[in-house]
Amino acid sequence: MKPHIRIQGLSKAYPESITEADEVIRHYLADDTARQAAGVSFALRDISFEVADGERIGLIGANGAGKTTLMRILTGLAMPSTGRVEVEGKLQAILTIGASLREDMTGRENLLLAARLAGHPEERLPAVTEDMIDFAGLDHFIDWPVRTYSSGMKARLSFAGAIFIDPEILLIDEALSVGDRTFADKATAAVRKLCEAGRIVMIVSHSVETITAMCDRCIWLDNGRLVMDGPAKEVGEAYEQAMRLKFERAMISSSQSRNATLDPRIVAMSDLAIDMKQAPATDAMPMPSPMLTLSCDLTLAASVASLDVELRVERLDGLLIARNRTTLPGPHEPGEITIEIDAPEFFLASGFYMIGLGISADGALLAQLGGQIQIQSEIVYKHGTPTLAWPMFLSTSPG
CATH class of the missing domain: 2.70.50.60 (abc- transporter (atp binding component) like domain)
Incomplete structure (x- = not known):
C-alpha cells in the first residue's frame, strides 16, 4: 500500500486543570459542549485533510495554532480527543532539535547508531554513515561530543540521520529554521528527491519562505482550526497578508499607548x-x-x-x-x-x-x-x- 495520511474530524482537547475530578469528567464526556463545561481548551478543532504519496506539504501558523500538536498526534506521541487519524507507511520525525541524539556521544557515533537502528546491513553501515557525515557537513566537529554542538549543528545532524533512513513519511517540526542558507538548500534538494520517490514530507515552519521553497502544498492553522489548504504560494501569501494586518493593528495600538x-x-x-x-550611493557606501x-x-x-x-x-x-x-x-x-x-x-x-x-x-x-x-x-x-x-x-x- 502506498504511504498516505488521512485525517477526519480531528480534535484535541486539554483540561484547563488537572484535578482528579476533572480527569474523570474529561474521560466520560465526549461532546464539545460537555468538554467546555468541564474546563477544557482545544488545541485542534475538527481538522480534516488527506496527504497522498509524493506530496511535500507545509504546516504554517502562529504560536499556539496547533501545528506541533498535530505532528505529535501523527507520530503517536499524543492521542486525539475525537476524530480519526490514519497513517500508512514507515514514519520518521524530527520534532525537537536534538531530542533523538545522545549528548555524550560524538556526531559520528550518533549517525552510526541511527544507521544501525534503521536496519541497514552491518556491511553497509560504514558507507551509509559516511554519506550521512558528508550530508551534515560538520567537518571536524563530527568527532566532537554532541553536547558541544549549537542548535544549528544538532539540526544538521538530526536531519542527516533522518533523511538517510529512507522513511516513507518524514515529519519535520521547525528543525530547519536554525540552519544556514547553504544547508537549507541542500535539505530542500533532499526533500524533493524523497518526494520524487513517492515519499511524503510534512514540514512545520513559521517561515513562509521556507514553506514555499520546500513544499508544493500548505495548510494554514489558526487557533486549532484549518483556515486554508492549497498551493504553498497562495496559502503563504494569504497568511502573510493576515499577519500583516494583525501586526499593523497591534503596532498602532502599542505605539499610541507609548x-x-x-x-x-x-x-x-x-x-x-x-x-x-x-x-x-556614495564612495563610502556604494x-x-x-x-x-x-x-x-x-x-x-x-x-x-x-x-x-x-x-x-x-x-x-x-x-x-x-x-x-x-x-x-x-x-x-x-x-x-x-x-x-x-x-x-x-x-x-x-x-x-x-x-x-x-x-x-x-x-x-x-x-x-x-x-x-x-x-x-x-x-x-x-x-x-x-x-x-x-x-x-x-x-x-x-x-
Missing part, C-alpha cells in the same frame, strides 16, 4: 512623524542606503540646557534590535520646538518594527513617543539576512 508626557516642563507634544527614504527621519513638536513650559534623545528599534516580539542616543544642545527657551532625528544607513531586514523615542533633560525623562515602520529590503546577503546589518548612528537638529 505616547506620554512625563514631566511638567513639557506641556504639549505632537505624534511622532516617521519618514523612510533612500539615500543615494549602494543606495535606507535613511530614517523622525520629527516631533514639543512645547516647553520652562527652559532646559539641552535635550537628550534616545531612539530604540524593537522587533514585534519586544526584542531590542538597536538603541542609540544623541544630544540637541541648548539652551532651549519656553515655547514650541521641533526636533528632527536622522538615522542614515538604516539597514534592517524586511519586516515590521516598533520605534520608540525618549526625550530627557538633566537626567529626567520628559516624554516618550512611539511609532512603527515596515522595511522592504531588496538587498541580498551572502550568508542570510541579518536583522540589523549596519550600526545605527543618529544626528539631531532643531526643525
Whole structure:
C-alpha cells in the first residue's frame, strides 16, 4: 500500500486543570459542549485533510495554532480527543532539535547508531554513515561530543540521520529554521528527491519562505482550526497578508499607548512623524542606503540646557534590535520646538518594527513617543539576512 495520511474530524482537547475530578469528567464526556463545561481548551478543532504519496506539504501558523500538536498526534506521541487519524507507511520525525541524539556521544557515533537502528546491513553501515557525515557537513566537529554542538549543528545532524533512513513519511517540526542558507538548500534538494520517490514530507515552519521553497502544498492553522489548504504560494501569501494586518493593528495600538508626557516642563507634544527614504550611493557606501527621519513638536513650559534623545528599534516580539542616543544642545527657551532625528544607513531586514523615542533633560525623562515602520529590503546577503546589518548612528537638529 502506498504511504498516505488521512485525517477526519480531528480534535484535541486539554483540561484547563488537572484535578482528579476533572480527569474523570474529561474521560466520560465526549461532546464539545460537555468538554467546555468541564474546563477544557482545544488545541485542534475538527481538522480534516488527506496527504497522498509524493506530496511535500507545509504546516504554517502562529504560536499556539496547533501545528506541533498535530505532528505529535501523527507520530503517536499524543492521542486525539475525537476524530480519526490514519497513517500508512514507515514514519520518521524530527520534532525537537536534538531530542533523538545522545549528548555524550560524538556526531559520528550518533549517525552510526541511527544507521544501525534503521536496519541497514552491518556491511553497509560504514558507507551509509559516511554519506550521512558528508550530508551534515560538520567537518571536524563530527568527532566532537554532541553536547558541544549549537542548535544549528544538532539540526544538521538530526536531519542527516533522518533523511538517510529512507522513511516513507518524514515529519519535520521547525528543525530547519536554525540552519544556514547553504544547508537549507541542500535539505530542500533532499526533500524533493524523497518526494520524487513517492515519499511524503510534512514540514512545520513559521517561515513562509521556507514553506514555499520546500513544499508544493500548505495548510494554514489558526487557533486549532484549518483556515486554508492549497498551493504553498497562495496559502503563504494569504497568511502573510493576515499577519500583516494583525501586526499593523497591534503596532498602532502599542505605539499610541507609548505616547506620554512625563514631566511638567513639557506641556504639549505632537505624534511622532516617521519618514523612510533612500539615500543615494556614495564612495563610502556604494549602494543606495535606507535613511530614517523622525520629527516631533514639543512645547516647553520652562527652559532646559539641552535635550537628550534616545531612539530604540524593537522587533514585534519586544526584542531590542538597536538603541542609540544623541544630544540637541541648548539652551532651549519656553515655547514650541521641533526636533528632527536622522538615522542614515538604516539597514534592517524586511519586516515590521516598533520605534520608540525618549526625550530627557538633566537626567529626567520628559516624554516618550512611539511609532512603527515596515522595511522592504531588496538587498541580498551572502550568508542570510541579518536583522540589523549596519550600526545605527543618529544626528539631531532643531526643525
